[in-house]
Amino acid sequence: MSKKKPDVETTGHEWDGIEELNNPLPRWWLYTFYLTIIWGIGYTIAFPAWPMISGASEGLLGYSTRAEVAADIAAVDARNADVIATLASADLSTLSRDDPAYHFGVAGGAAVFRANCSQCHGSGAQGAMGYPNLLDDDWLWGGTLSEIEYTVRHGIRNETDWDAHYSEMPAFAEILSEEEQAAVVEYVLALSGQDHDAAVFGTGAALYADQCASCHGDAGLGDKFLGAPNLTDAIWLYGGSREAVAYTVANARFGVMPAWGQRLEEDEIKAVTLYLHQLGGGE
Amino acid sequence: MSDASNQSLYAPREPIYPKTVSGPFRTLKWRIMIATLAVYYITPWIRWDRGPQLPDQAVLVDLAGRRFYWFWIEIWPHEFYFVAGLLIMAGVGLFLFTSALGRVWCGYACPQTVWTDLFLLVERRVEGDRNAQIKLARAPWSLRKARLRGTKWGIWLLIALCTGGAWVFYFADAPTLARELVTLNAAPVAYSTIGILTATTFIFGGFMREQVCIYMCPWPRIQAAMMDDDTLTVAYRDWRGEPRGKKRVETAGDCIDCMACVNVCPMGIDIRDGQQMACITCALCIDACDDIMKKIGKPRGLVDYLALSDEPREREGMAPRPYWKHVLRPRTMIYTALWSLCGVALVFALFIRAEIDVTVAPIRNPQFVTLSDGSIRNAYDIRLRNKHGEDRPFRIRAAGDLALRAELEGTPYETVTVTANETRLQRVYLVAPRGSDPAEADVTDIRFWIEDLASGERVHADSIFNGRALR
Ligand code: SF4
Ligand code: SF4
Numbered sequence: 001m002s003k004k005k006p007d008v009e010t011t012g013h014e015w016d017g018i019e020e021l022n023n024p025l026p027r028w029w030l031y032t033f034y035l036t037i038i039w040g041i042g043y044t045i046a047f048p049a050w051p052m053i054s055g056a057s058e059g060l061l062g063y064s065t066r067a068e069v070a071a072d073i074a075a076v077d078a079r080n081a082d083v084i085a086t087l088a089s090a091d092l093s094t095l096s097r098d099d100p101a102y103h104f105g106v107a108g109g110a111a112v113f114r115a116n117c118s119q120c121h122g123s124g125a126q127g128a129m130g131y132p133n134l135l136d137d138d139w140l141w142g143g144t145l146s147e148i149e150y151t152v153r154h155g156i157r158n159e160t161d162w163d164a165h166y167s168e169m170p171a172f173a174e175i176l177s178e179e180e181q182a183a184v185v186e187y188v189l190a191l192s193g194q195d196h197d198a199a200v201f202g203t204g205a206a207l208y209a210d211q212c213a214s215c216h217g218d219a220g221l222g223d224k225f226l227g228a229p230n231l232t233d234a235i236w237l238y239g240g241s242r243e244a245v246a247y248t249v250a251n252a253r254f255g256v257m258p259a260w261g262q263r264l265e266e267d268e269i270k271a272v273t274l275y276l277h278q279l280g281g282g283e
Numbered sequence: 284m285s286d287a288s289n290q291s292l293y294a295p296r297e298p299i300y301p302k303t304v305s306g307p308f309r310t311l312k313w314r315i316m317i318a319t320l321a322v323y324y325i326t327p328w329i330r331w332d333r334g335p336q337l338p339d340q341a342v343l344v345d346l347a348g349r350r351f352y353w354f355w356i357e358i359w360p361h362e363f364y365f366v367a368g369l370l371i372m373a374g375v376g377l378f379l380f381t382s383a384l385g386r387v388w389c390g391y392a393c394p395q396t397v398w399t400d401l402f403l404l405v406e407r408r409v410e411g412d413r414n415a416q417i418k419l420a421r422a423p424w425s426l427r428k429a430r431l432r433g434t435k436w437g438i439w440l441l442i443a444l445c446t447g448g449a450w451v452f453y454f455a456d457a458p459t460l461a462r463e464l465v466t467l468n469a470a471p472v473a474y475s476t477i478g479i480l481t482a483t484t485f486i487f488g489g490f491m492r493e494q495v496c497i498y499m500c501p502w503p504r505i506q507a508a509m510m511d512d513d514t515l516t517v518a519y520r521d522w523r524g525e526p527r528g529k530k531r532v533e534t535a536g537d538c539i540d541c542m543a544c545v546n547v548c549p550m551g552i553d554i555r556d557g558q559q560m561a562c563i564t565c566a567l568c569i570d571a572c573d574d575i576m577k578k579i580g581k582p583r584g585l586v587d588y589l590a591l592s593d594e595p596r597e598r599e600g601m602a603p604r605p606y607w608k609h610v611l612r613p614r615t616m617i618y619t620a621l622w623s624l625c626g627v628a629l630v631f632a633l634f635i636r637a638e639i640d641v642t643v644a645p646i647r648n649p650q651f652v653t654l655s656d657g658s659i660r661n662a663y664d665i666r667l668r669n670k671h672g673e674d675r676p677f678r679i680r681a682a683g684d685l686a687l688r689a690e691l692e693g694t695p696y697e698t699v700t701v702t703a704n705e706t707r708l709q710r711v712y713l714v715a716p717r718g719s720d721p722a723e724a725d726v727t728d729i730r731f732w733i734e735d736l737a738s739g740e741r742v743h744a745d746s747i748f749n750g751r752a753l754r
Contacts, residue, residue, distance in 0.1 A: 030293045
């Protein structure tokens with residue numbers, strides 16, 4: 001290897017014998033740099049860029065991200081117009097699972113559910129105390145597609161829709177004595193196969209037949225037409241413990257659900273119905 | 284000391300007119316050029332029968348279908364680690380070659396080098412060799428100059444167009460796309476890709492050449508870290524050549540300062556100045572100097588592939604150590620080991636991957652559901668990928684506690700059909716009756732078995748079942 005000094009020109013700068021080599025950048029590099037500057041200025045003129053007191057300069061091309069998003073949404077809507085129309089006019093019970101409208105409905109229904117229903121029924125539709133779990137196989141007002149659709153559309157015990165489901169349990173604290181209430185509670189616990197006090201079983205059974213069977217049925221199986229819960233299963237909207245049942249018997253409890261038919265589009269109601277039905281509890 | 288005031292900080296490009304040279308390295312370079320160009324242009328046209336509904340192109344990047352086909356191998360998006368692995372191998376391979384042989388990638392196989400070489404070939408055919416080119420460049424514009432320049436640029440443009448044109452064939456069925464391109468029916472993105480690649484090929488190969496290698500490419504700045512004194516690289520044996528001179532005096536070295544090595548260099552450098560960032564180790568200067576040495580009756584190898592660590596031995600008149608002793612050293616062996624490890628892992632991964640692919644995602648919101656009869660139900664989203672070229676029925680079963688019963692959403696059967704080359708999302712429920720172990724425990728291990736009913740192939744995926752005691 002050659003050990004001599006490289007014959008590169010110096011810039012003429014020298015400090016204590018240390019010289020600065022002149023390795024000039026290529027000229028095209030400089031021109032490229034100028035070009036990017038010109039491009040940058042042009043860009044800020046053509047597109048919104050300069051911050052103003054309110055907003056930014058508009059740009060000569062009139063470009064706007066909002067307008068672009070709006071156009072995108074309009075394009076998507078236009079593309080989905082057919083399937084939305086199919087869905088809105090569909091008879092859900094005969095809608096095939098292979099129909100694109102079915103998949104569109106399930107996916108769209110999930111979004112409708114998240115926006116409108118999850119506040120009460122939970123983001124996973126698992127419900128909460130007083131708000132039914134929509135994943136299980138117990139439906140107060142029926143879990144077929146048309147029953148779910150009806151419930152979504154008209155709601156429950158609201159005052160805005162005359163077609164809303166309506167049922168009301170009396171508060172038995174005003175009707176029965178404390179001992180009588182306690183006996184009924186034991187009978188209800190017995191119905192659902194839980195530990196109970198056998199001593200008052202007979203009294204409870206007689207009181208049940210008198211007071212409760214008209215809605216909940218002789219065997220306690222409930223009545224979906226009346227919205228009366230099944231008392232023999234393991235699902236309790238307000239809890240199935242002795243204390244919870246006693247409170248319910250004494251005070252009666254029932255929730256309210258809005259009539260979504262007044263707030264959602266037809267296709268949204270159908271969509272959320274499809275979504276709910278395929279969650280695993282649909283009948 | 285030069286006058287600082289009249290120096291520009293920005294230098295115009297010094298045109299380089301590399302002289303034709305012939306020799307073993309030049310021949311090797313021609314062969315590699317033919318091979319690499321052939322691979323590039325021909326690959327998309329190789330057909331490969333994969334059965335119905337699948338593309339019959341051997342190498343295809345299907346962006347829309349999100350698949351990558353390479354002969355018998357098909358890569359799905361979730362297997363992108365194959366591509367990542369190949370990139371790592373390419374990187375480590377580059378380290379290996381650079382540490383052993385310097386910038387051989389740059390000198391022989393880099394697209395910039397290959398296309399520049401091709402452009403130089405055209406230039407020589409049209410305008411003549413170095414001297415004729417210099418003369419033409421200095422001459423004022425005339426009809427002849429315009430004709431020669433026009434021809435040269437025209438051929439360059441044609442090559443550039445073919446280069447850009449070939450690229451898009453990797454992304455669509457080549458014969459179909461070719462027909463669409465000619466009939467002006469192809470997608471706009473195809474035309475714009477061709478346009479951009481044509482422009483860059485034309486400018487980079489025709490006008491920027493060594494500027495790309497020196498100023499735009501990051502590799503020359505990194506490669507120094509890969510090289511050490513044992514790296515075999517193109518160098519000048521100054522202990523043999525110096526002092527150089529045209530006059531042959533007794534004490535003179537072997538270099539006759541004929542500038543042949545400088546004139547052939549496509550990077551426009553003088554290798555006698557020592558190792559330089561710009562040198563791409565293309566070895567054309569070796570061919571040129573060997574030719575001169577033969578003419579003046581001296582042994583070849585004044586400019587040669589050599590390791591700098593041999594300098595002291597050679598100064599004492601000893602023979603350099605054999606090449607393999609330089610090549611086999613810890614550094615290259617570590618790179619080789621890394622490279623092979625990566626390769627073996629990829630091949631292994633290729634062999635163990637199943638034709639059906641399953642992922643199971645337990646639904647955690649809610650973790651379980653109590654049903655009216657008191658049984659506990661968990662839900663799972665099972666994603667089935669069918670890589671066979673035809674629709675396949677799959678049977679889904681759960682193994683684990685006997686109490687668990689599987690139900691498929693939307694079908695009364697255990698079997699679902701997955702369309703050819705599609706992914707299907709299937710909701711599956713597992714139900715444990717009231718009082719059974721899984722229903723009362725907190726978690727129970729379970730395994731889903733997915734059997735391809737057509738081939739009998741079985742894969743499994745493990746998950747857990749949440750019971751009442753959870754929380
Ligand atoms: S110095 Fe020699 S090896 Fe290096 S680029 Fe020039 S011709 Fe190629
Ligand atoms: S080709 Fe060989 S002899 Fe001629 S200048 Fe280069 S090193 Fe010296």
